[in-house]
Amino acid sequence: MAQLDWQSSSEEASREQWKSYGYSEDILPKSSAERDWGIFSYITVWMGAVHNIMSYMTVAGFFALGLSVPQVFWAVMLSAVIVSAGYVLNGYSAAKYGIPFAMLLRDSFGVKGSVIPALCRGLIAGVVFFGATTVVGAQSLNVIFAKVFPGYMSWGAGFDLFGLDFPTMLSYMVLWVVTVLLFLGGMNILSVFSKYSSPVVYIFIIGAAIWAIWIAGGVGPIMDYVPAKPMENGLVFIACVSALVSNWAGPIVNISDLTQRAKTPRAAIFGLPFGMIVSYVLFAITCIGLIVGTEIAFGQPIFNIVDAIGKIENPFSVIVLILALNVGATGFVVFGNLLPAGLQMTALMPKWFTVKSAGIWTAVLGTLILPWKLVSSTTTLYLFYSFIGSMYGPIAGIMLSSYYMERKRKLDLSTIYVKPGDNGRYANGYNLVACVVMVISFILPMSGAFFTNVPLLATLNQFAFFSGLILSFVLYTLCYRLNKSN
Secondary structure, three states, X not given: OOOXXXXXXXXXXXXXXXXXXXXXXXXXXXXXXXXXXXXXXXXXXXXXXXXXXXXXXXXXXXXXXXOOHHHHHHHHHXXXXXXXXXXXXXXXXXXXXXXXXXXXXXXXXXXXXXXXHHHXXXXXXXXXXHHHHXXXXXXXXXXXXXXXXXXXXXXXXOOEEOOEEHHHHHHHHHHHHHHHXXXXXXXXXXXXXXXXXXXXXXXXXXXXXXXXXXXXXXXXXXXXXXOOOOOOOHHHHHHHHHHHHHHOHHHHHOOHHXXXXXXXXXXXXXXXXXXXXXXXXXXXXXXXXXXXXXXXXXXXXXXXXXHHHOOOOOHHHHHHHHHHHHHHHHHHHHHHHHHHHHHHHHHHOOOOOOHHHHHHHHHHHHHHOOHHHOOOOHXXXXXXXXXHHHXXXXXXXHHHHHXXXXXXXXXXXXXXXXXXXXXXXXXXXXXXXXXXXXXXXXXXXXXXXXXXXXXXXXXXXXXXXXXXXXXXXXXXXXXXXXXXXX
């Protein structure tokens, strides 16, 4: 087995030295013994999570925007390839050196400068994604509880808390508790959950697709489906791909939190793309079957996949299918949001937070932002994605340029794990070029959401994640020589 570059007979001595600086075990480089994820672990990590309700709602929006069945299929598969490439490229450094995202940011942005992207990924995005995904899951639980408890949706009639009705609030609390408890179980529990929940999700989701195709009259009517307003501009297709990629932009940015546990870099390089692409083939077929099949059968487009499943007459099937979707969504929330938030906040304020306490605070804040207002329509959902994409794209682009172009795939951990008060590689603790590039690459795409009459900005906003990533990568690659190291 190839050894990490930094590992030697003094590995444990280095770890002990960094511990003496105040770094917790959670953010130290993983030792050889701790690096226990092989190819199969990476194949299965996202297989169940792919089938989450937010992703289904996103693809339903593709049909609303005029994409045909083949166009939707290829939009989904292109997204899978792009996301897989992001995982491999941005996860390689962690697979090689065993360090988490929060510490890798120090190499790209500086010891102090890393605070800004860490807060963006760990706190802001973690909070928003947790809240939005959990409220969508809660709305799906309403369907289950209504099947089990007739009249459930009339409980607390007239009660309203900032736009949230009582039944949905109750369902939200149940899912909130389950998600947080799973997160508190730790990485070993999460690994087992991912490994064994994925097959369950697939069995029932594929069954739902078969049902939808059957009620639509077979594969023929689905393939012949024509949207009410067919897409006229090819840029809409790219915008749809960008939106679905943005759904996975968070894990692309902090995939190192998972690849740091790779037995070898090859485990992540082969496991992540295989698991993601194969999963997306089934996801695409299932999406198309459910969304188009139910529209053909019932005569109206159904934006929320839960509403489509609710059309199934067998109550047991409805309950099992919605539970399966929530298994995927819960895995996505825990791996993609609570865990990164916990690691980032622990790295920033180790005296105030542990990974678990920071994850709990993320879940609390994710509720206080009233997330049910974010997913109320296709318009707000895509505005949400443009914000996330505009924020994540620049961070990913700078990290890639810094590691591959500037550092030539070599890291000096002594400039990352520094003594308190030491600014590391940069004299003032900030990689000013990275910070400025990040701000520019965020403002330009995001401004298009407000200045829709400016064609260039509006186009950049349509492809927010791609725009931010490409802008930041190009700008940083051109300007990194301006950095002044110690």
